[in-house]
Amino acid sequence: MSASEPRRRVPSVDALLRGEPGKRAARSLGRPVVKLALQHTLEDVRAAAAKGVEPPDDDEILARALALASDAATGLTPVINATGVVLHTGLGRAPLPEDAALAAARAAVGYSDLEVERVTGRRGRRTARAELLLRSLTGTGSALVVNNGAGGVLLCLAALAKGKQVLVSRGELIEIGGEFRIPDIMAASGAKLVEVGTTNRTRAKDFRAALTERTAMILKVHPSNYRVVGFTAEPAVADLAAIARGAGVPLLYDLGSGLLERRPGVPAEEPSVAEALGQGADLVVFSGDKLLGGPQAGIVLGRDDLVERLRRHPMARALRMDAMRVAALETVLGAYARGGGADLPVWRMLREPAEEVRRRAARLAEALDGELEGARVAACASTVGGGSLPGFEIPSWGVEVRVPDPPAMAARLRTGRPSVFCRVAETSVLLDLRTVPEDRIAHLARAVQYALEGDDVEDD
Numbered sequence: 213m214s215a216s217e218p219r220r221r222v223p224s225v226d227a228l229l230r231g232e233p234g235k236r237a238a239r240s241l242g243r244p245v246v247k248l249a250l251q252h253t254l255e256d257v258r259a260a261a262a263k264g265v266e267p268p269d270d271d272e273i274l275a276r277a278l279a280l281a282s283d284a285a286t287g288l289t290p291v292i293n294a295t296g297v298v299l300h301t302g303l304g305r306a307p308l309p310e311d312a313a314l315a316a317a318r319a320a321v322g323y324s325d326l327e328v329e330r331v332t333g334r335r336g337r338r339t340a341r342a343e344l345l346l347r348s349l350t351g352t353g354s355a356l357v358v359n360n361g362a363g364g365v366l367l368c369l370a371a372l373a374k375g376k377q378v379l380v381s382r383g384e385l386i387e388i389g390g391e392f393r394i395p396d397i398m399a400a401s402g403a404k405l406v407e408v409g410t411t412n413r414t415r416a417k418d419f420r421a422a423l424t425e426r427t428a429m430i431l432k433v434h435p436s437n438y439r440v441v442g443f444t445a446e447p448a449v450a451d452l453a454a455i456a457r458g459a460g461v462p463l464l465y466d467l468g469s470g471l472l473e474r475r476p477g478v479p480a481e482e483p484s485v486a487e488a489l490g491q492g493a494d495l496v497v498f499s500g501d502k503l504l505g506g507p508q509a510g511i512v513l514g515r516d517d518l519v520e521r522l523r524r525h526p527m528a529r530a531l532r533m534d535a536m537r538v539a540a541l542e543t544v545l546g547a548y549a550r551g552g553g554a555d556l557p558v559w560r561m562l563r564e565p566a567e568e569v570r571r572r573a574a575r576l577a578e579a580l581d582g583e584l585e586g587a588r589v590a591a592c593a594s595t596v597g598g599g600s601l602p603g604f605e606i607p608s609w610g611v612e613v614r615v616p617d618p619p620a621m622a623a624r625l626r627t628g629r630p631s632v633f634c635r636v637a638e639t640s641v642l643l644d645l646r647t648v649p650e651d652r653i654a655h656l657a658r659a660v661q662y663a664l665e666g667d668d669v670e671d672d
């Protein structure tokens with residue numbers, strides 16, 4: 213290897229840490245973090261150098277490493293969600309109401325009666341209060357709260373069908389956001405998947421024909437994030453319930469979003485918890501941070517004997533929630549109990565009239581005016597997100613900013629301060645104001661102005 217090769221000119225971690233800028237970074241962020249960030253950065257630089265790419269100078273290498281290290285050191289960065297996707301999984305799904313966030317903070321900074329009964333002093337259950345609220349809100353026999361929706365499904369399968377067969381329609385073998393795939397969850401639980409019917413059409417008689425003495429459950433999955441359209445058929449929940457009852461096995465309905473109350477404007481295809489139970493599902497599972505508008509949680513509701521078996525399963529302990537989320541969930545359920553579900557942030561955003569969103573868009577455009585000509589108020593469509601209500605669009609308004617390179621503009625918005633997430637079109641970026649609260653408009657305007665400094669604005 214000759215000395216002129218790029219690889220030979222890549223500095224060492226120690227040399228960079230010994231320099232004055234490296235020392236300063238180590239003092240402010242912690243030496244182990246800076247060291248690891250340098251190792252990662254140098255690996256990339258070395259890999260590029262191996263292909264003949266000239267390594268950047270030390271300052272540039274250090275700057276890259278520091279960007280990585282300070283990201284880890286500062287932690288989560290609050291962002292402005294200008295995507296119009298209300299339940300944006302990447303951006304944390306449901307924003308909590310302030311009182312729920314405060315309840316979580318209170319539970320975090322001090323002690324609480326998380327798992328003790330104050331009257332008797334005996335050991336209690338951490339989710340007993342939330343479960344009581346859930347039972348009262350849905351009129352169900354029993355409730356169980358676990359870490360998240362996927363955990364709830366996994367627990368039901370493991371506790372009720374391990375080593376046995378579970379019937380699922382081929383039209384419902386879904387994947388939700390990367391890792392949650394029905395066949396994989398099934399395999400992880402130890403239950404055996406039996407596919408029933410076809411992708412577009414499955415009938416009640418297909419389920420009847422698939423029953424054997426090894427069948428332990430029928431699983432129905434709400435295909436939250438897609439729709440099968442055209443020549444389609446799925447058996448009604450009531451029919452599946454009748455088949456399950458006849459076979460002496462439970463019907464589990466994975467609702468995903470868990471619409472707790474039927475609301476005007478929500479399409480009828482979105483099943484509500486009460487409807488699913490009323491139609492005969494023995495158990496339903498849903499997420500706490502989708503349409504419920506609460507913290508991440510997995511909620512299981514249904515028959516007492518089944519929920520009791522779930523509760524006693526060792527996996528239930530492994531999937532339990534922490535005190536902060538218990539407190540937040542209780543607060544959100546309390547709001548529903550008092551009839552205030554519609555005022556939760558998720559529902560406020562979903563039902564806000566387009567005209568009001570338009571007013572905020574106009575305010576943003578006004579704040580941006582003077583600075584640029586390429587910004588204009590534009591009609592757009594928000595979505596629910598979180599794999600809820602696919603194809604369902606909510607009329608909305610935003611500000612469209614025409615730029616020569618929209619993806620580059622979006623990247624500058626994401627990495628700016630405050631960080632902004634927007635939609636990217638062919639010749640513009642779009643800021644949907646449905647998911648941007650009034651008090652963030654001035655910040656958003658500033659972020660857009662900063663981001664534009666690296667880009668010439670195109671006139672219409």
Ligand SMILES: *Cc1c(COP(=O)(O)O)cnc(C)c1O
Pocket residue numbers: 360361362363365388392433434435436437466467468469498499500501509510598599
């Ligand atoms: C979102 C979803 C899940 C997973 O819930 P998490 O709370 O995200 O774990 C499971 N099933 C369906 C149908 C879903 O929509």
